[in-house]
Amino acid sequence: MHQPTDKPAPTSGQRICTTCPYCGVGCGVEVIHDGDMVTSVQGDRDHPANFGRLCVKGSALHETLGHHGRLTRPRVDGREVDWDTALDSVASRLAATRTEHGDAAVAAYLSGQLLTEDYYVANKLFKGFLGTPHLDTNSRLCMASAVAAYKRAFGADAVPCSYEDIEEAELVVLVGSNLAWNHPVLYQRLKAAKQRNPLLRVVVIDPRVTDTCEIADLYLGLKPGSDARLFNGLLAWMADKQRLDTIYLEKHTAGLDEALAAAREDDPRIEAIAADCDLDSEALETFFYWFASQLHVVTLYSQGINQSTSGTDKCNAIINCHLAGGKLGLPGAGPFSITGQPNAMGGREVGGLANQLAAHMDYHTPGAIERVTRFWTTGDLTPRLPNSPGYKAVELFNAVERGEIQAVWIMATNPAVSLPDANRVRAALAKCPLVIVSDCMADTDLMDYADIVLPATSWSEKDGTVTNSERRISRQRGMLPPPGEARHDWWIMVEVAKRLGFDAAFAYTHPGEIFDEHARLSGFENTGEGSRLFDISGLAGMDRAAYDALTPIQWPVNRAAPFGTERLFEDGHFATPTGHAALVPVRPRAPEQALSAARPLRLNTGRVRDQWHTMTRTARAPRLMNHRAEPFIEVSPADAAALGVSDQQLACLTSRTGEYCGRIRLSKGQRRGEVFIPIHWTDRFSMAARTGGLLEAHIDSLSGQPEAKHGAVSLAPLSVGWEATLLVAESLRCDTDWQEGNRYWTRIPLGHCQRLQLAGGEPGERRDWLAWVEELLPVSPSLWCDDPASGRLRAAGIEDGRLCWWLMVAPPCELPGMNWLDDRFADAQAGERLDDNQRRRLLAGCESGEADNGPLVCSCHQVGQKAIVEAIREGDASVEALGARLACGTQCGSCVPELKSLIEEESTHAHSATTPETEVA
Template identity: 70%
Template structure:
């Protein structure tokens, strides 16, 4: 049996075909594939999407509610939520209650949350983790177009003459879209791609021009482009006169900030000739798409950076056309859907804001809340970081967190922890039994997860897709909207929350979008899906992907916006915004001389609660790491593969060093995913100050300032455990946990050498069955075997000497070990086996050593490697790494051949 749904990871919104089986009334999901009919992805899936079925199962799922640490019936937990919220509201007022939502929620969940908190509880303090990734783009679109309206679609990337990728590692963060762009460039050799990024990333593999920009200088770069366009007579004066305002002011500001190429090149630390090439290409083409993401948004001047990009497109008339426009690529699967229903603290619902004339009264009438005291708030609420400050001041007494892990994702995470610890009531709705934030919850509610949730999501190109419920939630777990509706009924709001199916919520949402929304009026709202109202449950279940607006004017949806040059600004004209480059808030000091950049990696998602359940996703980058330039490492005494420490006045981060010239000097990069569940002291957010854009409220998460130093240890160890039990973290000074198929792998390190027999007994509760020791070198190997089966395995070596033990995982899958296998355990190697090395292709589990051997044997193209090893043939995410390996291996061979010739 097959069913169609949507991927829950990034904002590309790929279609998924799920394979289901049913036996004895029990349904299971056995596999997933790409949906060839879905217009966002046409059958493609990245490795994370391909492994979705591997992240399911009831192990480690939150199945029961907890109140004050005690497991309880769900109904009693909802009673507790309602009673405590009512008491706080009665004593301290509605403004003492807040909600913190997530782009992982479906639109229907979001809608009910917004209606409950703002409409019926009367608090404006509802924000979402989308604030951390998209708020600056939202603010910029609203300043320029009058609405949070992304004008482009994915086809525009394929129809463009020039694609500019700014602050986006598309190859890793949106790999399916990267593959679409790669295919388009292959079909059209005249297409050019420019990548603007401080780091050389895998995305650069597609670049015709790479600009290694200094972090935080993007506004000056695009102001320089606007000045250049004016100087070269490349402004579309007709478009500017007919469809925009503010061009004079914007151009004056740009000229003052970036008067010439030499000035821009100096401040952006770019080669002037390469910079002029970019400017010439942009100014000489009409069909230009600028795709931008967190490198632009996550800045203290992120909104201005976005508007600097939009200014250039408006000035050149490069908008509303096929293959043209400023395109913000969303980080989460439903960040846009949440914005549609008012998920941000400065929004109401259906793209209405507090400052929109008549909007508060309109939503009040639609929700029928006139009789409530208070009714809808009159002003915006606290944004994410301000919520934490309000808790610190004692103003917020209750916080309901849904589907997110703010102890890891919000900046200055130590401060966040302290704030939540002092908050009188913390409610957490969560699908997993363990994450960092759950430990601070007074009430825990079990929620449904992907393959169980039923509703809609909206991707980066405004495409609404169904995410279908295929499996029943385990235990007492419910959909988030059901949990909120249950609380609403207990608080006396039952009539307004009587929905029994998500189709009814979607219908209400669609009707509100068209309520008093006249497309001919000056105050029209471009978000309008009133054409989807009245679908009924059958029509909703069958809903095919469609791009809003969907109304009488666009019954089949709209591929792109502003084609006629009419914007949502009262007078119908877009606004060019005068912006000036600003220095980053977090500046280098003598104690913190390095700039810290943070970001996602290819095979992981957010805080790993889902992706870590698929062991093959743990192999590409199994441990937290620090990427640094070799010269910075040498100056600070850190070496490749060793542990090192990043630190500043806020906290510290420990990871394994990766030396690379792809990293600019004076800067380091760390991933955002690791947390206290998977490593000790590896939360990147602990190093980021709680500063952000004053307009959007988005944190400056892409930039911190740190010191780098060695993390001395006397020993390192690899421990494999057949069970997840044990107190391993407390037994080492540093650790990282890596879930595998048949065991748990722990990488450990310590400052002093213990007695290893005592360590095994104290830590593992077991004494070794087999062991060998070289006390002089500080080496120890041991294994525990019970009833013929391997239960644990340990190897201790001096720092930097641990070999690879990937072959050992299979030993935990067998029923019993034969004598030869026992001998090999302590030898630390498998007979006649060669290590495959670090995983490059996660889809087919192909390691770098295997690939290097194939290259040396003559498979020296991506296609040849695919035929021989299958790497690069599924999602394509590893193709840039394959090309790098081919180049590096061939260079090594040439060097070896030259050396042999000289010796001869």
């Protein structure tokens, strides 16, 4: 069996330039390799996306590598097999499904984590040769509404801006985007631009006060779901104040009258708009004036806009305002959708959405099906493309539930966690006759439903291209050999295609050959005005060396733009049949998930600073787990008091579809009547913290994007009799299920052990902990200190002088810092025995006199909140002073907003503690 051609192994000291696998910023990464392993990473100073900057996740990439937990052998029906057996099984079962139920009974669900080359082969195989339209991607969950809006307005899925536009703007508007946490490098670029240009203003529009507000000149904490009303109001205000660019509108657009009429259907007065959005009218009018008065305006928007049942309309409401003011197609201006995943755009380029064909062609485009058919025809082998679009993500799994889809191949994503109404998705997968999963990790929630499991390569091994939020294509270069028998996704699909009889059309031996075909298709019959905007035909024909050396470049790349295209629509000509952009009538709609007496709280969901998706990568870097170690529920202090919950208490959210348990975090930046939870935890990391289980499966009828920002929930405290923390050595086997008997548990990977956070029992109930741990673990208690009156206990298990486990029965706020204990587990791994002092200090969990630094704030330098607060109280009351003393905030900068918040809080506390006499003095 032919194996994919890989590069020679790196040599010691070699530096390899690649691309970060996290968010859509698409940062360049320089990897330092010692010949055997990656020793460190740093930002690529020559990459135009980041110019050497990296966020804390990117800086920790080398800490996420290693073969532990990786999927290394194929499995069929729960049994490990060789590749020939696995591939034969995939091909034969897919063929049998098509024979018995038809082509459309087969589906694929892909991921923005795939490379463009993987995506291209998948789209060609499923739509072109298996003949099914049902191929979609998890990009549907983050970018579909933005795509649909661009296509309605511009005629193409075309982000008009570049990152440089953010720095050249006079006004940057951030809508539904916590840029500081979700796209930290762009945030740092904007922050630096603001420091260089004091006239640059920043407006943040978001229901939550987030770290992004640190650089805001104006914050509008609008009512969730009211974005379309706000931007409709802006459009009407601009018209009423004669702030429209009438020349631009007449020459380059259509639809103004209809869009204005729709905007004026609701009361256009500032006071009415402010009331509907729950905003101060003066602050709202200030924003309207700033937007209308500046030509160079960039509006950055992300999931807070997209993840709605009216997300497409919200995006178009923003685009309408830019078109009406002529604020695009020039430096420092444009409506800029910021992608969530590293290759969401690359996947769309090759047809990775169910309503696309390939190379930005659609089913409804005249002649597109025939064009793609001609291009993909190879000798006597002719593709059989479907005639109409397939099911989008939520609809696809509904079809699985109905039995309409009998076989689904899922690659590099986890719909059992991420899709709304996830419990229903799990039930659908459980009854599906054939579930094929390609993944790099051995233990994910999805594996419980897989009939065939295929080990895929991961970031450090994959070789190909990705496209970031600004249309910039970059190379991802592998630098490590795949572990075990893991293979590239494109290779796996090529081998299946050959077994299905499609050899001639899938004769690829290298990703460069796939990219070349992709580039040629983008230029195929793509000539002249009115043709397809996506065109990278200028990159076709590269040999292997040129492909390996490809430097970052923005599309279109063709004969007219051989060096790429920084900005689109500079000539005012759009990709519509008339060449005019369309202003779209928008009528605001409330969220579909309605509040009620039973579920009175509005649920908002999103990311945290140091985590990514379902933590299969970031949880492998223990320091990234320290910033937010447990699932949490962010709630306003007023709501917490009314609902009877307190900071750090365990509580549960309940919706119509599920339950979520986490620890309360009080936040003054949270609006009353609303709560926020993170999206990252799965059943592998916590007992009941899957966000997807709480959300109902309502979607935007145009884009198919689910409504993930507007859930409806109730909140109640989780009453328990005890809380405990158990640290267990990685090598220690639990003889019984430690999860049993708990009402809450969370698993937190540390550097050299696992931290298990447990809670359970009824109030007042006590567990016989020493008997429990004796039954659970093979090493008996060696040391313990028990206080029956308070219910507190600390104990440790030592074998042959080495620490095997450590237990504390008490709320986690009483924990010492984990570093000292984790080091003792490291000593045990290295075969070192505890010395007398370490043994004496074991139950305390720290050296004598060692301070607990508190919750982690700076992940780069592992600086905790208590140490920072102490330094502030001793006079280091600036970010610069804290950096000089503790090094916090001096590397990636992601923690700077949190440092400023702590400085402000301490200043407030100091002021409130000042006596009136002192104030007079």
